[in-house]
Amino acid sequence: MSKISVNNAWFYSFHGCLHEESVIGGEYIVSAVVETDTSLADQNDLLESTVDYVAIYNVLKKEMDTPSKLLEVVLERIIEGIKKIDNNIDSIDVSIKKLSPPIGGNVDSVELRKKV
Numbered sequence: 001m002s003k004i005s006v007n008n009a010w011f012y013s014f015h016g017c018l019h020e021e022s023v024i025g026g027e028y029i030v031s032a033v034v035e036t037d038t039s040l041a042d043q044n045d046l047l048e049s050t051v052d053y054v055a056i057y058n059v060l061k062k063e064m065d066t067p068s069k070l071l072e073v074v075l076e077r078i079i080e081g082i083k084k085i086d087n088n089i090d091s092i093d094v095s096i097k098k099l100s101p102p103i104g105g106n107v108d109s110v111e112l113r114k115k116v
Contacts, residue, residue: 001035001036001037001038001090002035002036002037002038002050003033003034003035004033004034004035004036004038004050004051004053004056005031005032005033005034005053006030006031006032006033006053006056006057006060007031008029008030008031009029009030009031009057009060009061010027010028010029011027011028011029011030011060011061011064011065012025012026012027012028013025013026013028013064013065013067014026014067015028015067015068015069015070015071015074015098016069016102017069017070018102020102021102022067026098026099026100026101027098027099027100028064028096028097028098028099029096029097029099029109030060030064030078030094030095030096030097031094031095032056032059032060032078032082032092032093032094032095033092033093033094034051034056034082034089034090034091034092034093035089035090035091035092036050036051036086036088036089036090037088037090038050051085051086051088051089052085055085056082056085059078059081059082059085060078062081063077063078063081071096071098071112072112074096075094075096075112075114076114078094078096079092079094079114079116082094091115091116092115092116093113093114093115094113094114094115095111095112095113095114096111096112096113097109097110097111098110098111
């Protein structure tokens with residue numbers, strides 16, 4: 001079993017419950033890790049035999065470009081999108097970090113993470 005990771009992809013997106021967040025936007029860092037059997041790819045050196053990290057990134061980008069009020073919704077869309085990439089994915093671990101969230105205090109970030 002191997003882990004394929006897309007680490008710390010940066011996005012400027014328009015998620016949030018506050019009106020200002022949907023207009024001004026904010027910075028997000030997204031990471032995704034998939035576990036899959038790469039034993040065939042180890043032998044045949046073919047991209048079709050593994051999970052393409054470009055495909056993972058494209059799911060992240062697509063869903064981060066689609067505004068939502070809750071990061072939970074974005075996270076679930078990302079997980080469902082990654083599942084569609086390859087039937088041989090055994091697990092998915094995704095995190096979304098919102099930088100400088102508007103919570104009335106000096107906070108570096110908030111993060112939502114889910115593993116399925």
